[in-house]
Amino acid sequence: MPYLHLLLAILCEVIATSFLKSSAGFTRPLPSVVVLVGYIGAFYFLSLTLRSVPVGVAYAIWSGVGTLLIVLVGWIWLGQRLGGLELVGIGLIVVGAMVLNMAAKVGG
Numbered sequence: 001m002p003y004l005h006l007l008l009a010i011l012c013e014v015i016a017t018s019f020l021k022s023s024a025g026f027t028r029p030l031p032s033v034v035v036l037v038g039y040i041g042a043f044y045f046l047s048l049t050l051r052s053v054p055v056g057v058a059y060a061i062w063s064g065v066g067t068l069l070i071v072l073v074g075w076i077w078l079g080q081r082l083g084g085l086e087l088v089g090i091g092l093i094v095v096g097a098m099v100l101n102m103a104a105k106v107g108g
Contacts, residue, residue: 064097
């Protein structure tokens with residue numbers, strides 16, 4: 001269950017972050033509400049995750065997977081381009097999160 005909560009935290013954060021630009025500095029009501037509700041949901045589900053997952057591991061997974069998903073949103077939805085160095089950097093973040101998760105499972 002903790003990793004389901006972490007997944008929900010990541011998805012809420014990605015949705016909120018995806019709507020930040022369209023909120024236009026919190027001047028547009030609907031995107032602003034999506035941002036606020038998304039971040040509240042993200043921190044709520046992250047707090048549930050932290051009941052049983054170490055904070056360093058949870059945050060590493062959250063930031064790694066969240067970064068990957070935000071990059072995909074930017075690429076697919078916002079038409080942003082990705083170069084080779086960006087892809088390498090994203091890959092390193094994801095691999096780092098995976099290594100931290102594996103280390104936590106074997107006792108670090």
